Amino acid sequence: MKKIILCLIFAQNIICFGQNTLNTNLLTKQSMISLIANAENYIEKKVILKGFLNIQKDDMAIYLSKDDFINFNTNNAIYLFLSIDDMNKLNITKMSRKYVSIMGTFYIPKNKDIQMGDNYIGALKNIEYVELIEQRRGK
Numbered sequence: 001m002k003k004i005i006l007c008l009i010f011a012q013n014i015i016c017f018g019q020n021t022l023n024t025n026l027l028t029k030q031s032m033i034s035l036i037a038n039a040e041n042y043i044e045k046k047v048i049l050k051g052f053l054n055i056q057k058d059d060m061a062i063y064l065s066k067d068d069f070i071n072f073n074t075n076n077a078i079y080l081f082l083s084i085d086d087m088n089k090l091n092i093t094k095m096s097r098k099y100v101s102i103m104g105t106f107y108i109p110k111n112k113d114i115q116m117g118d119n120y121i122g123a124l125k126n127i128e129y130v131e132l133i134e135q136r137r138g139k
Helices: 002-017 032-037 066-070 084-090
Strands: 045-056 059-063 077-080 098-107 123-132
Touching (some): 045 066, 045 123, 084 123
Parallel strands (some): 077 123
Antiparallel strands (some): 059 077, 098 123
């Protein structure tokens, strides 16, 4: 009888604790080009992107390249939702107009925010870190 009870307890533990749960919000290190081309596939997913950061009152975004920023090509940019507290915590203003790596949750707002405008591919929210990418030096 003891063996049967032990076997049942063991089986119950396997069933209860052995379940695989699928986390749909997995972190993906993604290229900006792939995200721009397939934005719907990344909605509500945590992503790490590399791009050219611009932090200004009327434009807080990460662009695919510096040229896209210069030409204000928001079709190749992702808007950043950042509060003043977020900017201070991440120390992000000193990284403006430089290439960075950034991690946050990607989404496409259903109603475009006046602040965001219509042309951005989507936006990053819940930004966890921003890191400066060191430029390579030529020989």
